[in-house]
Amino acid sequence: MLKVLVVDDDQALRFSVRSALEATKKFYIEEAFDGVNAIEKIKERTAEKNKTQQAGARAFDIVILDVDMPRKNGLNTLKEIKEMDPGIIVLMLTAHATVEVAVQAVKDGAYNFLSKPLSSDELIQLIDKAVTAHTLISTLAVSSPVFVDEGRKIIGNTSQMQKVFNVIHKLAKVDTPVLIRGASGTGKELVAKAIHFNSARKDEKFVAINCSAIPENLFESELFGHEKGSFTGASERKIGKFQFAEGGTLFLDEVGDMPQLMQVKILRVLQEKLFMPVGSNREIPTNVRIIAATNRPLEEMMKDGRFREDLFYRLNVVPIFLPQLADRKDDLEVLIHIFIRKFNQIHGKRLTGISAEALSVLKRYGWPGNIRELENVIEHSFVLESSNTISLGSLPEALLEAAGVSLVETMQNLESQSETLKKSAQVFSSTEIDSENDFDIDSEIDDDSLESCADEDISISISDSASLDFNAQKEEFEKQFIIKALKTFKGRINQTALHANIPKKTLLRKIEKYGIVAKEYAEPKS
Template identity: 35%
Template sequence: METPRLLIADDDKKTRDFVAAFLKYKGYDVLQAFDGQDALEKLEVEDVHLVITDLMMPRVNGLEFVKKLKAMRPGTVVIAYSAFGNYEMTSNLLKAGVFFYLEKPFNLDELETHVKRGLEHQSLQSQTYRSKPALKSRSLIPNIIGESPRMLSLFELIEKVAESDSTVLIQGESGTGKELVARAVHDLGTRKNRNFVPVNCAAIPDELLESELFGHVKGSFTGAIATRIGRFEMADKGTLFLDEIGDMKPNLQVKLLRVLQNRELEPVGATRSKKVDVRIIAATNQNLEKLVASKQFREDLFYRISVIPIFIPPLRERREDIPLLVNTFLDRFNRNKKSKVKGIDADAMEILGNYDWPGNVRELENLVERLVILKGFGTLGVKDLPEKYTGVSLSAPSEALALPDAGICLNTVVEEFENNLILQALKKTGGNKKEAALLLNLKRTTLIEKLKKRKLDVISTSLA
């Protein structure tokens, strides 16, 4: 295996020699540069895997050096350090592409930890760009369904990411299967025999989320009648999955950032911190870069959690997987519901293939489950599909309330009628639940309960 080659740029010879000696002792091949300009000249003729640089240097300062380096070699991992850091500087460095920033004086063991992570990240990125999708990935990740080129690429990336311990950010629309991807990363990794602990940051009230994540000590607040460990400690040596991280409030973002940086947490009301060894996988259906631009999400936390980004394509961008998904769901629900639906005809399948699926795979799964229950046996056709998918009403207005000879399931018809009105209200209000509730003369909490119970929250999110 090739020995990783590092380059250290620092005009302080004493510091440079000290860091270089430590890293050579740890088995790395180390080059030295006395400032940014010297480093750029060396990089023109030397191949390196990772660069470590001071910021305050003559001729070309650290930030300018990073920008020129990234323009020259975009894939090179950079770790920067300085004794004069501030939030603005850190933000500019992360924007320029720095992998990690350390404040002087720093611990050499901590530096080596980040060097290892940086090299791991660099290796993963280069492998991802070089590799081609392999069919073996499909068999290793059975719970995620797809055989399209984009999904095979996703399977390949999941395998490679699982081998590392780096922080992962999974992005994708609601209903695309972000938790399934997170579980696959965990199950294929070295922590597979440890806990996988999911937390939905949007589902837990803000005032309780801190205690839920970090735990609390007895008496730390009203109602804290006993000491309780948080999800971080539950996931120690395992994986913590932070779903909907874009909904996390700024004060908690700061505390999460501290845990990611220092690998230790402080329970609510505690006076001492605790060490934790947790792999973080985060997910969101929001555009975090837009939230960063609007100051709703911390920029430094964004770069910290998105070391390895994974994007799950929406169903409308992999339509060739729809027949496979439909047949898989038919088989599953036939078994679970003891039904005998033989399949779906070509015309109905074509309609499903042309639909845009705002709720993605989850919406398709819910539809197939409903069709299997209502049909019971035989072959699904166009007449079995709800109007929203066909765009055609199968009953004339005068016959809308007519009772078929075969009878109906009253509860199902009433529920579908309610669902249709709820979705219309959400569409009229652009997904605003409070305004939709007013249109329907419902309490907001009642509307939210109906959305969750009937699994309409996926579709309602897409209307926002």
């Protein structure tokens, strides 16, 4: 649930906004009566989260902020909020909108500007759009881009979201070209979209063009358009990508593959903000931001004349470098869980994670296709996996072989694990003793006592009706084992997870699955 702070000196408007948002059941709402009160609440909530070990957690996801307020106006409050946390989405409100105030608010980091009186539908649509744009930044942070800003490298990864928001906040204020460098599959277009949809041009088009996919003789027409009859086959007038993207962003992917003649023409557009369609004798002004990307070694290409040096420096105003996945395998598990959440929604499944064996293999793999290849591998596993965890057996055969894993050994390992589970089920179903005598609740719990449990006569009963169904026996074993562990550790979830060697999330999920009430096994209060 998104946390929203509504800031306005008009109590009736605060109530109206609160009612509209609470009706969606997607937001938790708080109110502030002016800018000073808003800053106090943000600082107070941030301090509370830090005290409860939630450092880095956001005090509020969204602030809806009035411009005209006593003590501290909206524009000054906006600046202070962005200094504290650039990641907070700020929407500005005013009854007396002017172009100058709106432009200044957006430059200072406001996502957008709304005029009073408010339409509930318009407000909710704008919030949804803002959240989507900021989600791109969260995904971008996982790709660990290295931004170069004023000579300083700023690395953005999952533990440094603040820096990523800071860089995007800076890029949103300016209109300079951006050059994104990185191998194929590292997420260059994702970075370009994150910049566009969080910039002042977010309401206009984002147009992507792959420079390596356009025949050289059609390149100029594709970018600048052409007039009817300007060349053989030009049966009608065509609008080029520059005109189509007017006011927005043009993403030139694989710009290193652009023909030299077109490099000259693109340079002129960057310098003069003018272009001429093929077959036309009139120049057309353009207002488009250029974001370029390449996996080519432009510095080497400049030395042998394949890429213009002047164009390089025009594009390289704000360079961003995306490392290969093989160079940052510490991020692998985070990326995997992001894709698991994505494909759970797409395929309607409820996978919870990846097995230790499968993760170990993925970390050994070289990932020549980078993040794009990882996404394909996880989707492949979703199609084949029948359990709730990605296992070794659901990974692509080619990947297993490239990682040095024998397919025969993999199958033998899976069969061995299955056989072990069957034997465990048989052992636990072989006897039944009084649960009150199995464990001394008042005794000290240690690892030795836990290990000895394996050799003792443990009461885990399994229904005879399920004796020929391994899956049914396995589930019954899980249920009885969890109940036995909860009894042993007096219903304490953390102690049960730790000493019974069950991940806490898995334990909680199993408790819910089998309808177990942990409190029933807690030590009675005296």
